[in-house]
Structures are given as structure tokens and as C-alpha cells.
Amino acid sequence: MASTAKKSEGIGETIKTVVYALLIAGIFRTLFFQPFWIPSGSMKDTLLVGDFLFVNKMAYGYSQYSCPFGICPISGRILGSEPERGDVVVFRHPVNGQDYIKRLVGLPGDTVQVRNGVLFLNGQRQDQTPDGQFVETYEPQGSVGGLPNCAEPVPLGGECVKERAIEQLEGGTSHAVLNIRDGFGPDNTPIYTVPEESYFFMGDNRDNSVDSRFPQSGGGVGFVPFENLLGRADRVIFSSAGGRMLYFWTWRADRFFKAI
Template sequence: MARSSEKKPEGIMETVKTVVYALAIAAVFRSLFFQPFWIPSGSMKDTLLVGDFLFVNKMAYGYSKYSCPFGLCPIPDRLFGSEPERGDVVVFRHPVSGQDYIKRLIGLPGDKVQVKNGVLFLNGKPQKQEPTAPFIETYEAQGSVGGFPACSNGAVGIGGACEKERAIETLEGGVSHAILNIRDGLGADNTPVFNVPEGHFFFMGDNRDNSIDSRFAQAGGGVGMVPFANLLGRADRVIFSSAGGRMLYFWTWRGDRFFKKID
């Protein structure tokens, strides 16, 4: 019995070491390679749905101080930097609040961006929009927050079909993706011309009437222009998706979204 009690502290220390090593490996993996991200809101519908779970590719654009948790990486500018491309779906650190956002990259440094009557203009040229079948979802509480979607087909009761107008937008450079519209004149369907400064980027959500993005100034709670250093990585693929309030509610899993490519 005496021998057993003498070995007990050693066993505890081994357990502590194992936990410390595991946390260290996880921190390195998260900082250098992939960061997990849950979709909490509907600002990127229908590309991304509330409850989608994905890994952010942190190698895509290189590394900045924000690549580490709490912005602790000792990197003054950007290491192994690679320029993002127009149309990328990007996770970035909000310049003021410090929260992580996910939006689509619309404007590159030097671009002029404007929205007129819901149509996106880049450098004075309208970006092509082709109407397609509406996006339809069930009107119900979504995700852990329990918010309800906005609908273009008026008041919809619980369990009803909530519709949004949908179009395929093709950006300068050839990237095509779906965008949603709830009603004309909502959100920022008409904006001034935004000049994207060097070293910054302009982002918008695909759910255009339900997205706080670069169309709104940081001083007013929006995103504004986002510095290159704040880009955390590119979202390439949905790994898992749950339509319910908890991941463990297996009956709410969306089987068609497992490993779905993000366009």
C-alpha cells in the first residue's frame, strides 16, 4: 500500500504534463493552420447558414499578430503574406470590437465600391446579377441565439415558408455566388462611393439586407475598411452543420452540408 501512495503524485504529474502538451499542440495547430468557426448569424446566407461549422485556412494569407489567440503573435506586419482574391470568403478580426467576422471580399486596395438600387458597382461598372429561384427556409428560431429570419414574402407564421429573392452575382474577375434580397430600399441598397485605401479591404455579406459590413462605418458599429493585418484566413469548406440550438441535437443535422465546398 505504501508503494502505491508514493507513485500517486508521479501519476498526477504525468496527467498534468499530458494536458499541458495537448493544449500546447492545439494552440500551435490553431495559430498556424486551421481555426474553428461557427456561423452565428444569417449575414452570409445562402452561402453559409446559421449553425454551419468550418475550419478557417490560416495559411492562405500568411500570418499577423492576430493569428495567435488574443493577438499575441510577435509579428509586426505580416509573415509569408499572400494577397487575398476578390470573392474569397474571409474570417477577419473587427478593427474596433475585436470580434471575428466572416464576409465576402468585394473591394481590393485602390478599388471604388458603390451600391446603387441594390446593384454592386466596382470601379464604376455594375456587377452582373441574374435572378434565380428564391431561397426558401422554415420560419423558426435558428441557432443558439434563437433569432428568426427576415422574409421577402411578408409576415410568415412559425413553421411557414420564409422566402428571399435570390440572384447570382458575378464579380469583376469572374467569381460567381448567390446573393439574397429581402426588400428594395432596405439596409444599404444605396451608398456613396467608397475608396478602398492601400493595405485595406472592403467586405459585404451575401445576405445583403441583413449584413453589417464595410458599407457601414466603424464609428456606427459597422465594419468599415479592414486592414490586411486583421485577415485571419479563408473559409474553404463547411465541415458540419446543425439547424438546432445545440450541436448534439442529431435530428437537426443537415446531411447535405457535410464537407460542402464554399463558393
């Protein structure tokens, strides 16, 4: 009987330990840093498929979406600070509830337009300086196995080329943007006026990004409310070009702990 009692106590202690560990992990994820894998190429070459990062959830404060499944009992946003133009942000899609990562280009009250692939903010052209090419192998990428878009058709295993430029945002950062080819994707848009308490996002891989240039009614992102922002992406922690993390021969060591 004593042996049975000890065994029951041991099982009970194990369950408690697991529960406590899950609670601590949940609190850490909710309040501080949330892990995020890059599943698509919309932010190339700032972020590559297979990059792993932690999202800084303290950067903008907390809303109901800070908790898994959006269950935080918070109305609006608390302890919030305003994001800055050029931040790379993870946010909850206003309609489908999925997590997206894009670059913030439009602040509340801004007008945003794309003309011939060039971004205009409040009527001012955002300078783009040509910076060579971005070259990658035309092959399945990441666990999803999607193929990259290229400027010209190439065979499997060939070089997939895109034009690269450095864009300087007004009052924000300079960063690389990619262009697959002129007239491909939303290279020309209407003028959008960003509502109060909302933001306008775009992917750095401009011709391969579903973002705020596309209205929500058509499956796009549209304007993103402040409360939907989950946090800021500051640094890539780990990166793998393969379909599985354990494929060590596909690890990109040069991207470990790389600042975004």
C-alpha cells in the same frame, strides 16, 4: 510511501499530457486551421446558421491576430499572400475585436458603391442573374435563436422567402446573393475608395449584413486592414439547424464537407 510516490507521479504525467495536448492544439489552431461556427444569417445562402468550418490560416500568412487574443509578437504580416476578390474571409473587426466572416468584394484602390441593391466596382456594374427564391422556415435558428428576415411578414413556422440571384464579380467568383426587399438595408451607398493595405467586405445576404458599407463610427465594419485577416473559409465540415450540436435530427447531411 511508495504508493503515494507512484500516485504523485501518475498525477504529474496526466498534467503533462494535458499541457502538451493544449500546446499542440494551440499551435495547430494558430498556424493551420481555426474552427469557426456561423452564428448569424449574414452570409446566407452560402453559409447557414449552424454551419461549422475550419478557417485556412495559411492562405494569407500571419499577423498578431493569428494568435488567440491577438498576442502573436508579429509586426505587420509575414508569409503573406494577397487575398482574391470573392474569397470568403474570417477577419478580426478593427474596433470591437470580434471575428467576422464576409465576402471580399473590394481590393486596395478599388471604388465600391451599391446602387438600388446592385454592386458597382470601379464604376462597373457587377452582373446579377435572377435565380429563383431562397425559402427557409420562419423559426428560431441556431444556439442564439434569432429569427430570419423575410420579404413579407409570416407566422412562426411559415415560409420565409427572399429573392435569390447569382452575382458575377469582376475578376472573381460567381456566387448567390439574397435580397429581402428593395429599399431595405443599405441598397444605396456613397462611393467608397478602398485604402492601400485594406479591403472591403460584404455579406451575401445583402439586406441582413453589417459589413463595410457601414462605417466603424456607426457600429459597422468599415475598411479592414490586411493584418486583421485571419484566413479563408474553404469548406463547411458539419452543419446543424438546431440549437445544440447533439440534436442529430437537425443535422444537415447535405452540407457536410460542402465547398464554399
